[in-house]
Amino acid sequence: MTIPSLHSEHYRLRSLREEDAVSLFPFMGDGGTMKYITPHPVQNIEEMRKQVGAYLTAYEEKREIPWVIEDRSGDVIGFFRFHKLHHWHRKAEMGVVISAGYQRSGVMSELMAVILRYGFEELQLNRIVGDIFAENQGSRKLLERYGFQEEGTLRQTDFDGKRFQDTVVFSMLKEEYQALNKRLTNKEE
Template identity: 35%
Template sequence: MRNGFPKLETKRLILREATKEDAHDMLAYLSDIEVVKHMGIDSCQTIKEVNEEIEWYQAIYEQSTGIRWGIALKESGKIIGSCGFLNREAKHYRSEIGYELSKEYWGKGIASEALAAVVKYGFENLQLERIEALIEPPNLPSQKLVERQGFIREGLLRHYEYTRGKFDDLYMYSIIKGDIKKV
């Protein structure tokens, strides 16, 4: 792990840099079609493919176009998903957010816990004004997740992405710094 890569801690989680040592844990969920079906990627079949995903995490961090944390359970250190920013436009103070979580941990509030920490980090440390989530219309759990975090659906982007041989419509959700309730 690199010095300087931020580590975030929540009640149950450590969000940290994913490394090639995490590849076996990550293959467990990135090979699951249910986990990746709304991500616009094919499921990973090999450690080599997972390592390519980890290399992408490292590249977006080094290029300052994003930052992707591995979601690790505090109790075991095992990576069970990832969450972070991509397509960051520092000049415009905005970034897209993305995430995935092992199916074994769905419905336990873990994605919500990780997302809240990452959103907070983006507003406080990356000086973001706007965070966007692009979500396929059939992905109702993801829509509910971001809505619980205070994201607002702004509209439908028709045929916004071309992935896996088809055009995908995506809902545009956003949260802006002023939407966060002061506690």
């Protein structure tokens, strides 16, 4: 399986490559950008290279699919992956990091339809999960807008360096995606 390029009107998801470490480091090493993901972002380019290598190894082992997000000019503005990919159970979790200059600008709002289509139609997933820190209101709004169901809150799952964070689990099932897709198609006609 090769990692396909996925396109929306203004953005492209393309296969992660080793040389992307240089483009990813400025935002994946930034504590503010990573505050809802990890209290320990990569500290230098070498750590970023190792992390990219780990993502690519997980891809080779069929445990995840990593992409970089590019804008129209080809600049890397984010990172997206399906991880905890389980082919037998047909499920995966989403992970995303958007560089600070592109946050809250609609990047993921535009890409989500493409991502869901690929996950449910191409990968034939039955379940896609988005789990977020409870304070991450931007991701909450995005998941709710796309019809993800809130399943519950896992209390104090992650320590952010100052305090424990709750994680809210959202999911979408294939049947929910199909119903949403049908409603959207009927609106267009």
